[in-house]
Amino acid sequence: MDRITSSLLEEFSKEVGITKLPEDRRFEHFATYLTASRFLSETFDTTEVVFGAGGDTGIDAVAIVVNGALVTDPEIIEELAETNGFIDATFIFVQAERSAGFETSKIGQFGFGVADFFKENPTLPRSEAVTAAAEIMTEIYDRSSKFTRGNPVCRAFYVTTGRWVSDANLEARRKAMVEDLEAMNIFREVEFLCIGADVIQRLFYQTKNAIARDFTFAERVLVPEIQGVKEAYLGLLPINEFLTLLDDGDGEILKGIFYDNVRDWQEYNAVNTEIRATLQSKPQRARFVLMNNGVTIIAKTLRTTGNKFHIEDYQVVNGCQTSHVLFDNRKVLDEKVVIPLRLIATDDEEVIASIVKATNRQTEVKAEQLLALSDFQKQIEAYFLTFEPTARLFYERRSRQYNSQGVEKTRIVTPASLIRAYASCFLEEPHRTTRTYGALLAQLGTKIFVLGDKLDPYYYAASALYRIEFQFRNGQLDAKFKPARYHVLLAARLLVQPGDPPRSNSRDMEKFCVPLIKSIWDPGSAEHLLGDAAAIVNAAAAGNFHRDQIRTQPFTEKVKKMCADRTGKSK
Numbered sequence: 147m148d149r150i151t152s153s154l155l156e157e158f159s160k161e162v163g164i165t166k167l168p169e170d171r172r173f174e175h176f177a178t179y180l181t182a183s184r185f186l187s188e189t190f191d192t193t194e195v196v197f198g199a200g201g202d203t204g205i206d207a208v209a210i211v212v213n214g215a216l217v218t219d220p221e222i223i224e225e226l227a228e229t230n231g232f233i234d235a236t237f238i239f240v241q242a243e244r245s246a247g248f249e250t251s252k253i254g255q256f257g258f259g260v261a262d263f264f265k266e267n268p269t270l271p272r273s274e275a276v277t278a279a280a281e282i283m284t285e286i287y288d289r290s291s292k293f294t295r296g297n298p299v300c301r302a303f304y305v306t307t308g309r310w311v312s313d314a315n316l317e318a319r320r321k322a323m324v325e326d327l328e329a330m331n332i333f334r335e336v337e338f339l340c341i342g343a344d345v346i347q348r349l350f351y352q353t354k355n356a357i358a359r360d361f362t363f364a365e366r367v368l369v370p371e372i373q374g375v376k377e378a379y380l381g382l383l384p385i386n387e388f389l390t391l392l393d394d395g396d397g398e399i400l401k402g403i404f405y406d407n408v409r410d411w412q413e414y415n416a417v418n419t420e421i422r423a424t425l426q427s428k429p430q431r432a433r434f435v436l437m438n439n440g441v442t443i444i445a446k447t448l449r450t451t452g453n454k455f456h457i458e459d460y461q462v463v464n465g466c467q468t469s470h471v472l473f474d475n476r477k478v479l480d481e482k483v484v485i486p487l488r489l490i491a492t493d494d495e496e497v498i499a500s501i502v503k504a505t506n507r508q509t510e511v512k513a514e515q516l517l518a519l520s521d522f523q524k525q526i527e528a529y530f531l532t533f534e535p536t537a538r539l540f541y542e543r544r545s546r547q548y549n550s551q552g553v554e555k556t557r558i559v560t561p562a563s564l565i566r567a568y569a570s571c572f573l574e575e576p577h578r579t580t581r582t583y584g585a586l587l588a589q590l591g592t593k594i595f596v597l598g599d600k601l602d603p604y605y606y607a608a609s610a611l612y613r614i615e616f617q618f619r620n621g622q623l624d625a626k627f628k629p630a631r632y633h634v635l636l637a638a639r640l641l642v643q644p645g646d647p648p649r650s651n652s653r654d655m656e657k658f659c660v661p662l663i664k665s666i667w668d669p670g671s672a673e674h675l676l677g678d679a680a681a682i683v684n685a686a687a688a689g690n691f692h693r694d695q696i697r698t699q700p701f702t703e704k705v706k707k708m709c710a711d712r713t714g715k716s717k
Contacts, residue, residue, distance in 0.1 A: 147173075147244055147307045151343050154350045162192065163556045163619055170244055171196075177242035177305035178207040180349040181341070184394060185211050185236055185301075187401040189542060189558045193619060194218045196240075197275040204259030204270075207240040208279045212286065214401065215562075219629075220278075221580045221693060223285040227292050229584050235286050235298035239263075240305065247308040248340055250319045257323030257338070260302055264330060287332070294414065296334035300327055309342040316340070352395075357403060358447075358458040361387040363489070374497040377448055378490045382435060385472065385483040391443070391460075392473050399473045404466045421471045425479060432482040440486025441465030444498055448491035455489075463502045464488075522597045523561075529601040530559070530608070537667045539608050556615065559608045565594055566632060567607035571639045572647050576632035577702045580693070599650045602659035609666045610635050614676055622673055623680060630683050630696045633705050637679035638666075640709035682708050 147155070158179065159165045159172045167175075175192040182195070186209075195218070196207040210217045212235045213226050227233050241256040262270045263280060272280065286298065302323070310316075320338055327336045341349075366381025394400045414422065424430045424437060445460035462469055472479070492498060527541040540548050540558050548558055569586050570576035573593060578586050586594065614631055617623035627634055642665050648654035665671045686704045687696060695701055 147246075148343055151307050151346055154347065158350070161553075161555045163554065163616065164193075166620070173244050174206045174240070174242045177303070177341075177346070178209065178240045180346060180353065181240055181301075181303040181305065182207075182209040182211075182216075182238050183353055184349075184396070184398060185209075185238065185401060186216055187214065187404075188216075188560045188562070189548075189555055190216050191556075191615065193615075195279075197273060204241065204255040205239050205263070205276070206242050207238075208263070208276075209238040209240075210279065210282050210286075211236040211238065217282055219580045219693070220281045220285045221697065222583065223282065223289065225580070225583050227289050229587075231292075232294040233286060233289055233292040234295050237283065237298060237300050239300075239302040241303070242305045243307075245306050245308060248304065248306055248310060248313070248316050248342075250315055253304055253316065253319045253323060253340075256302065256304055257319075257326060260300070260323075261326055261330065264332060297332055299335045300333045300337070302327075302336075302338045303341055304338070305341045305346065307343050307346070309344065310340045357400065357460065358456065359391050359460075360454065360456050361390050362453050363387070363455045363487070364453040365484075366487075366489075374492060374494040376491040376493075377450075378488070381487055381489075383485045383487045384481060385476075385479050385485065386481070388441075388485045388487070389473065389476055391457075391462075392469055399470065403460060403462050404469070418467050418471050421468065422475060425471065425475045425483065431480070435484040435486060438468055438486065439465075440488065441468055442488040442490070442501065444490045444492060444501065446491075446493045448489070457489075457491075463498070522595050522599070526564075526595075526601060526604055530605060533605075537609070539605070539612060541608075556619075557612065559612070563611060564604060564608055565590075567611040567635060568594060568604055570632035570635045571607045571610060572603050572650070574636060574702065574706065576630075576636050577697050577699050579632045580697060593650075596650065600652070600655045600659075602656050602663070603647070603650065606639075606659050606662045606666065607635070609663060610638060613666050613672045617673065617676055623676060626691055627680050627683065629691050629693060630687065633683045633686075633696060633702065634676060634679045636702070637682045637705055637709050638675050640706065641675060641678060641682075641713060644710065644713040678712075682712065 155169070155172060155176050158176050159167075162175065162179075164172050164175055174196050178192050178196050179190075182192075183190070190209075192207070194216070195209040197205065212223060212233060213230050214234075215222075215226065217223065217226075223233070239256075239260050241252065243252065259270065262268045263276070264283065268280075290297075320340060324336050324338050327333065327338075361383070363379065363381060363383055365383075366379040369375075369378035369380060372378060392399050392403070421438070424434055430437075441462060442464040443457070443460055444463050445457035447456075447458035449456040468485075472483075472485070490501065523541075523543050527543045530539045530541045533539070538557065540553050541564070542548060542558050542560050565586055566579040566583075569589075570579060573589075575586065611631075614623065614634060618625060618628060618631075639662060642662050643658055648658050665675055683705055686701065686708055
């Protein structure tokens with residue numbers, strides 16, 4: 147391994163807390179993060195998708211992305227299908243080798259393993275982790291009627307520390323693998339890439355730096371000075387210039403730039419179908435500029451030199467639907483297509499929030515879709531940063547907002563993980579974290595993320611989740627408890643503070659959380675507490691951690707009763 151790649155691997159290993167793993171295992175996590183993060187807008191834990199040794203069918207990792215979210219549990223598929231009304235799936239396979247070159251035999255083994263993964267009757271022996279991933283795959287294909295955009299996408303990455311030079315034999319083997327997968331007729335697209343040290347380094351730097359683009363914006367007018375806004379322009383942007391703002395450099399649409407857009411991509415509903423029809427019709431294509439409301443982009447940094455514009459850390463806050471339809475149909479577009487564009491440079495969060503709310507009024511937006519813009523979200527973000535470094539967590543209110551700050555990825559808390567942890571610890575609903583996660587989302591603004599709530603319970607819930615994941619990574623807690631991790635969190639809270647929590651907006655809630663926070667941030671106390679909580683969950687499960695048993699309210703009630711018996715305080 148060259149010195150640069152080795153150095154980047156060491157930096158990554160420290161950030162995600164895997165320094166104790168052997169180098170080959172750390173490289174698997176590194177390669178998986180670099181390849182899969184391109185298709186995800188939120189920070190994710192590679193330990194959820196990298197397989198252990200043995201029975202891995204020649205595959206080191208499988209990341210399954212459905213409707214933009216990383217899925218690690220089969221039950222989430224049904225939830226996503228019901229919530230979104232469609233399934234858009236991408237299967238990402240990774241094989242990582244520290245060798246200084248690429249081998250045809252390894253490509254063949256990898257390709258056979260990927261193909262075997264999708265077979266109803268596989269020929270290769272499967273580990274428990276591969277079997278679990280295959281269950282998710284089966285749940286997806288069982289709902290093929292929801293493939294409104296087309297069949298799933300298959301992406302395979304063979305990563306080494308060597309250099310890919312398109313050797314004829316290697317290229318032939320790579321193409322054969324693609325053809326074999328395409329012949330299965332279950333994918334709308336198959337991609338196989340051989341990645342060497344140069345691409346590894348480029349991908350790593352992309353994860354560290356804010357997204358930046360250069361483009362030509364000639365047809366524009368400068369908006370008069372506005373308080374809180376550095377600069378703002380209104381104008382018309384040619385389609386080829388606009389597409390450079392959406393492309394990730396490898397032919398995929400950038401995921402992270404739409405995070406602040408409150409409606410996200412709605413697939414080809416009636417409106418988007420009309421937009422597509424307009425773009426695909428030569429007579430109507432030129433009228434697009436008159437028929438579309440355009441796109442609003444907010445950038446934290448903007449520099450201009452004549453007609454040349456440079457923007458960094460930007461978001462498409464209105465025009466998500468338009469952007470996706472344009473990108474999806476880019477091969478049929480020509481210079482007649484022009485995009486109405488509002489370009490605003492500001493780092494004032496209040497200004498950003500007001501623009502997003504105002505520009506998204508033309509169609510219905512549910513209250514929970516404004517989650518990332520709410521004052522309460524900002525309070526959580528600021529509150530987490532007030533703790534001393536050893537107990538500090540980082541709330542990722544905006545997509546990958548801490549990537550360029552050198553923050554330990556294990557300390558980053560996403561909205562989805564905080565919702566699950568808080569609901570488990572204080573609403574006592576760990577069974578809803580996967581099977582009926584939609585029921586938790588329905589409580590946003592009424593029982594979760596309520597303006598006026600004390601922030602202490604959210605910090606404790608995030609801290610408890612951080613601590614249990616730390617114990618999983620370091621082998622202090624058996625991995626068999628992962629499916630029941632949220633029940634363990636509930637049990638831990640009940641062991642320290644039995645009974646019902648006080649009102650979430652009361653001073654009593656602050657006092658209630660003091661011993662909880664103290665216990666979870668003391669390493670010895672936390673290890674003992676989570677160990678006791680896991681023992682209770684283990685006894686309640688009687689060794690059976692299948693989701694059909696533990697993802698139910700009766701199981702939650704059983705855990706609560708056993709905790710009450712332990713503490714001598716009934717629920």
